[in-house]
Amino acid sequence: MMRVEFFLLIAALVFSIGAVGVLIRRNAIVILMCIELMLNAVNLTFIAFAHERQEMVGHVFVFFVMAVAAAEAAVGLAIVIAIFRRRRSADVEDASLMRW
Amino acid sequence: MPLLIGLILLVVTWTVIRAVFPGRPLVALVPVALAGAALLVLFYPALATVEFWAGLIGFVAILSALLVVIHPNPMMSVLFLILNLFCVALFYLMLQAEFLAALQIIVYAGAIMVLFLFVVMLLNLKAEEGLRIGTGPQRWGAFGLGLLFSGLMFWAIQNRGRLAYFAPESAGGGFGTAREVAGLLFTRHVFAFEAVSILLVAAMVGAVVLAKRKLG
Numbered sequence: 001m002m003r004v005e006f007f008l009l010i011a012a013l014v015f016s017i018g019a020v021g022v023l024i025r026r027n028a029i030v031i032l033m034c035i036e037l038m039l040n041a042v043n044l045t046f047i048a049f050a051h052e053r054q055e056m057v058g059h060v061f062v063f064f065v066m067a068v069a070a071a072e073a074a075v076g077l078a079i080v081i082a083i084f085r086r087r088r089s090a091d092v093e094d095a096s097l098m099r100w
Numbered sequence: 101m102p103l104l105i106g107l108i109l110l111v112v113t114w115t116v117i118r119a120v121f122p123g124r125p126l127v128a129l130v131p132v133a134l135a136g137a138a139l140l141v142l143f144y145p146a147l148a149t150v151e152f153w154a155g156l157i158g159f160v161a162i163l164s165a166l167l168v169v170i171h172p173n174p175m176m177s178v179l180f181l182i183l184n185l186f187c188v189a190l191f192y193l194m195l196q197a198e199f200l201a202a203l204q205i206i207v208y209a210g211a212i213m214v215l216f217l218f219v220v221m222l223l224n225l226k227a228e229e230g231l232r233i234g235t236g237p238q239r240w241g242a243f244g245l246g247l248l249f250s251g252l253m254f255w256a257i258q259n260r261g262r263l264a265y266f267a268p269e270s271a272g273g274g275f276g277t278a279r280e281v282a283g284l285l286f287t288r289h290v291f292a293f294e295a296v297s298i299l300l301v302a303a304m305v306g307a308v309v310l311a312k313r314k315l316g
Contacts (some may be wrong), residue, residue: 002154004278007191008257010158014165014184016250021169023242029174029220033181036212037165038187043204051195054275062200066207068295071303073212077219078310084223085313 007048015041028080028090033072039069103143104155108135111163154194161187164258174225178216199278 018037023029043062050058080090087094110132115126146152164184168177185208192201274280284291 002150002194004259006154006158007195009254010161010191012250012253012257013162016246016253017162017165017169019249020242020246023245024239025169027174027225029216029223030168030177031223033168033177035215036181036208037168037184040185040208043200044191046189047192047197047200048114050197051276056275056280056284057198059200059276059281060289062197063203063281063285064292064296066203067300070207070212071299073215074303074307075310076217078307081219081223081311090225092222 004048004052007044011041011044011048014044015037026091028079028083028091028092028095031092032076032080035076036069036073039065101146101151101155102161103139104152105145106139107136107142107156108159110139132261151192155189157187157190161191174220175217178213181216182209182213187214196276198276199281200276 015038018034021034021037022031025034043065044083046058046062046065050056083095084090114128114132117132118125121127140147161184164180164187167180168184171177171180185204189201189204189209192198192204
């Protein structure tokens with residue numbers, strides 16, 4: 001059977017890729033997708049530990065993370081649509097009104 | 101393990117040949133396909149091992165995650181993200197989380213990604229010219245932080261034995277089934293469950309209000 005470290009390593013790599021994507025991409029939709037990538041990596045970690053310790057609480061956590069991810073995607077995409085309607089662009093550089 | 105490494109090397113070779121000879125896909129496809137078939141014949145017992153399939157799924161998961169980030173076309177990013185979600189769902193199956201694997205495909209790959217796909221098509225986003233990924237210090241800072249962060253997590257995984265740690269208890273019968281998840285969800289975590297339902301309603305109303313053209 002697979003060791004739990006294997007799944008942890010995959011999750012860590014996917015999380016890091018998602019984090020770098022949030023930092024380097026300028027397209028708001030791709031940034032939202034990278035956030036989904038990171039949430040998924042965390043879910044995989046939860047499931048891996050739940051399996052190792054044979055506790056179901058990790059599964060319940062993943063359920064809640066999925067619900068929050070769905071809410072976050074809906075609101076985030078609505079904001080992207082609203083900004084696109086005003087500025088004709090989904091580039092985060094063009095939505096810099098609240099920048100310090 | 102040699103089969104997996106061979107297949108990964110073949111994918112890398114294929115990409116390199118495609119980059120060297122653009123516009124001639126057969127030049128790359130034929131030798132790589134022949135080598136792949138030869139590898140499969142030589143190492144076919146490896147096909148029956150869990151490790152090979154786990155490694156293959158892991159490779160595909162990381163590759164598709166990378167392509168989500170570096171592909172200039174948002175449309176392709178969405179499709180690669182769906183591939184990544186499927187790989188993670190397969191990992192859930194390996195880790196005895198059958199109910200969540202089904203949820204992952206229905207909720208994530210189904211509902212959420214359709215939402216993304218819908219918005220990408222609605223906004224008709226073109227591929228970014230030359231992949232505008234930040235400028236100068238921001239770009240190198242991002243890569244530095246990413247490396248630092250993954251290094252930190254590798255270190256934590258290596259040294260996690262030193263942290264407080266409990267031996268796993270004996271496996272129960274229905275670990276990971278919908279029955280077990282629901283049993284916890286509707287008893288110990290029922291308050292969080294109701295709070296999440298309120299959150300979802302708020303997000304739904306918020307999304308409609310935000311995307312509405314004119315209020316009132």
